[in-house]
Amino acid sequence: MRAGEPLMEVRELEKHFPLTRGVLLRRKVGAVKAVDGVSFAVMKGETLGIVGETGCGKSTTARLMMRLLEPTAGTVRFDGNDITHLKGAKLKATRRELQMVFQDPYSSLNPRKTVGAIVAEPFAIHGLHPERAERRKKVRELMDTVGLNPEHYNRYPHEFSGGQRQRIGVARALALGPKLLIADEPVSALDVSIQAQVLNLLRELQREMGLTLVLISHDLSVVRHMCDRVAVMYAGKIVELADNEALYRSPEHPYTKELLAAVPGPRRGQS
Amino acid sequence: MNTDLEPLLRVEDLRVEFPTEDGVVKAVDGISYEVGSGRTLGVVGESGSGKTVAAMTILGLTRAQGARITGRILFAGRDLLSLEEAELRKVRGNEIAMIFQDPPTALHPLYKIGSQLVEAVRAHQEVSKAQARKRTIELLGLVGIPDPDKRVDDYPHEFSGGMRQRAMIAMALANEPKLLIADEPTTALDVTVQAQILALLQRLREELGMAIVIVTHDMGVVAEMADEIAVMYAGRIVEAAATEALLGSPEHPYTWGLLRSIPTLEGPRLERLEPIPGSPPSLIDPPSGCHFHPRCPYAQPEHARIDPELRPIPGPSGEGGHRVACLLEGEVRRRLWSDRSKIGQQAGRMPTQALTAAGLPRAQGAAVSAEPHAVAEPREPMR
Numbered sequence: 001m002r003a004g005e006p007l008m009e010v011r012e013l014e015k016h017f018p019l020t021r022g023v024l025l026r027r028k029v030g031a032v033k034a035v036d037g038v039s040f041a042v043m044k045g046e047t048l049g050i051v052g053e054t055g056c057g058k059s060t061t062a063r064l065m066m067r068l069l070e071p072t073a074g075t076v077r078f079d080g081n082d083i084t085h086l087k088g089a090k091l092k093a094t095r096r097e098l099q100m101v102f103q104d105p106y107s108s109l110n111p112r113k114t115v116g117a118i119v120a121e122p123f124a125i126h127g128l129h130p131e132r133a134e135r136r137k138k139v140r141e142l143m144d145t146v147g148l149n150p151e152h153y154n155r156y157p158h159e160f161s162g163g164q165r166q167r168i169g170v171a172r173a174l175a176l177g178p179k180l181l182i183a184d185e186p187v188s189a190l191d192v193s194i195q196a197q198v199l200n201l202l203r204e205l206q207r208e209m210g211l212t213l214v215l216i217s218h219d220l221s222v223v224r225h226m227c228d229r230v231a232v233m234y235a236g237k238i239v240e241l242a243d244n245e246a247l248y249r250s251p252e253h254p255y256t257k258e259l260l261a262a263v264p265g266p267r268r269g270q271s
Numbered sequence: 272m273n274t275d276l277e278p279l280l281r282v283e284d285l286r287v288e289f290p291t292e293d294g295v296v297k298a299v300d301g302i303s304y305e306v307g308s309g310r311t312l313g314v315v316g317e318s319g320s321g322k323t324v325a326a327m328t329i330l331g332l333t334r335a336q337g338a339r340i341t342g343r344i345l346f347a348g349r350d351l352l353s354l355e356e357a358e359l360r361k362v363r364g365n366e367i368a369m370i371f372q373d374p375p376t377a378l379h380p381l382y383k384i385g386s387q388l389v390e391a392v393r394a395h396q397e398v399s400k401a402q403a404r405k406r407t408i409e410l411l412g413l414v415g416i417p418d419p420d421k422r423v424d425d426y427p428h429e430f431s432g433g434m435r436q437r438a439m440i441a442m443a444l445a446n447e448p449k450l451l452i453a454d455e456p457t458t459a460l461d462v463t464v465q466a467q468i469l470a471l472l473q474r475l476r477e478e479l480g481m482a483i484v485i486v487t488h489d490m491g492v493v494a495e496m497a498d499e500i501a502v503m504y505a506g507r508i509v510e511a512a513a514t515e516a517l518l519g520s521p522e523h524p525y526t527w528g529l530l531r532s533i534p535t536l537e538g539p540r541l542e543r544l545e546p547i548p549g550s551p552p553s554l555i556d557p558p559s560g561c562h563f564h565p566r567c568p569y570a571q572p573e574h575a576r577i578d579p580e581l582r583p584i585p586g587p588s589g590e591g592g593h594r595v596a597c598l599l600e601g602e603v604r605r606r607l608w609s610d611r612s613k614i615g616q617q618a619g620r621m622p623t624q625a626l627t628a629a630g631l632p633r634a635q636g637a638a639v640s641a642e643p644h645a646v647a648e649p650r651e652p653m654r
Contacts, residue, residue, distance in 0.1 A: 041382075053461035053463065053464075054432075054461050061415050099285070161550040162550070163550060185401075190319055191317040191318055191488070191550070191551060192285045192488050192489075192490075192529060192533060193337055193528060193529065193532055193534065193535070193546065193547035193550075193551070193552060193566075194546070194547075195532070195544075195546075196532035196533070196544035196545065196546035196547070197546040197548075199534070199544055200543050200544055200546060203543070209649060218461065218462065220536060221533065221534040222534055223538065224535075224536060225534030225540060225541070225544065226534075228399065240468060244470070244540075248536065257465055258464060259463065260536065261467065262463045262466035263462060263466075263491065264465065264466065264469060264489065264491035264492045264494065264495045264534055265491040265494050265495060265535075265536070266494040266495065266514070266515075266518060
């Protein structure tokens with residue numbers, strides 16, 4: 001893939017959730033402007049970070065990019081096509097190329113399915129590799145790719161640790177060979193000693209497979225480690241978007257400065 | 272360490288075990304520490320390290336769960352473990368208070384903030400409702416709630432997460448405790464709110480001269496707050512020292528792992544983080560010998576047999592209270608740590624070179640990692 005051209009472009013994106021009153025006659029009394037006019041591009045092969053605090057709209061933005069939600073206004077272009085209002089078969093076809101890794105590896109895996117079945121589910125949904133042996137082989141390859149033992153094909157999620165579960169989530173997201181992977185707080189539910197395993201995995205996959213990665217996090221240190229460019233969100237808007245180095249060395253927006261200054265550590269303790 | 276004759280809190284060889292269907296969970300396996308008035312101890316560890324159970328045991332909160340508790344918890348000269356429940360209740364919330372991780376669930380949703388605080392005040396002080404209410408408004412002001420005389424009549428859902436945590440702190444402070452136990456006090460909060468709460472705790476410590484035990488998984492939080500740090504792993508303290516010593520010259524490979532596996536806001540960006548391989552052990556059937564040996568890159572075969580004690584390290588820093596439970600020679604450890612810091616800055620590879628450089632054979636076979644697939648590199652691109 002060539003770098004430097006946008007894979008996804010988001011323009012003037014808005015998502016307003018209506019606030020209503022009344023039981024039988026629901027009246028709209030206002031709206032929560034979860035995402036309120038956001039524009040940015042994700043370049044091919046890069047890692048873009050979106051940071052912000054609870055309620056800033058970063059997860060809603062991810063869901064709009066995935067088209068899990070339909071925006072109130074604005075456009076989402078993916079790989080040259082406008083996907084803002086796609087429906088049905090066309091949307092399903094686009095979703096093959098857009099995948100997501102979720103925050104909580106404990107609740108995002110079906111406890112009644114084996115790992116093999118979980119990782120193979122995208123194939124079933126999209127009717128790929130109908131041959132059983134073929135599907136099994138693909139799943140084993142995926143498990144190997146994310147550093148899981150392919151022999152554990154028939155095990156259930158509860159038999160795995162948090163870090164391994166998150167690997168299962170990553171394997172499932174990679175099954176359809178996506179072009180864009182959106183990871184929403186992929187390590188915040190994991191133990192400290194395990195987080196590095198998953199961050200390293202995402203980074204290696206991104207390098208080796210030429211994936212484009214959008215990383216959503218509240219953790220400024222994780223974003224600094226992982227991302228080429230960083231967007232800072234506050235109250236539904238992007239207040240600053242800059243190259244990693246520039247943002248951390250000389251933040252421009254007062255909110256970015258406040259965020260950086262708030263990270264605990266010995267540095268602040270001494271001041 | 273405190274130079275007074277008797278520190279405010281002294282925990283001696285505390286053990287807490289929970290009998291379960293699957294076996295006995297040794298949640299806390301013989302820990303000792305002390306905290307003096309006006310000092311802050313940070314207890315760091317991952318989930319399942321026993322840090323929360325140890326903190327709750329100080330207040331007697333594990334008694335009802337059928338725990339087997341041994342050791343001593345000396346608070347202002349009295350052994351809390353030998354107190355009757357009724358006596359303990361006088362200490363709890365009065366001389367020792369605790370704040371919990373999750374402010375949304377720690378307050379009753381159907382009662383006004385004010386009436387919950389009034390209840391806390393009147394539980395230990397013989398005052399009229401009007402006086403207690405006045406004191407409550409004072410407390411809310413002290414923890415930085417704006418317009419406390421109005422907000423006192425709000426319900427918890429009308430408070431933001433940060434304000435609820437402030438209200439919890441106000442409740443904990445109602446009777447001016449000598450010791451505050453804070454269990455992950457800021458983990459559920461946003462980073463800017465976290466900064467405010469930590470600053471508040473520091474201010475209150477200075478103004479009221481409280482001792483604080485802060486329990487967290489976040490090295491950044493203890494680095495900022497604590498005078499001393501104890502690192503817990505599998506129910507034990509594996510390293511303890513003054514904050515600067517622990518962060519500046521850590522001695523235990525687990526502490527190194529914690530410090531090196533987290534991305535930071537400063538210093539060069541590493542190409543790779545150094546994960547700690549495997550995952551935290553079971554407390555029912557912990558690994559033999561040094562509990563950390565299955566995850567330790569420097570483990571030698573005999574480390575699976577010998578159980579290390581927490582001992583002062585030789586030299587002046589050991590006399591200053593720096594203790595570690597590790598079977599490696601002090602000399603070797605120091606060389607490994609300094610090599611490791613350099614290696615991390617270059618490529619961040621597993622430091623086997625450092626090991627041979629330090630004159631140790633490479634660890635063999637099963638001793639290296641209990642879970643090779645958790646550290647295996649992904650091999651190939653998928654397509």
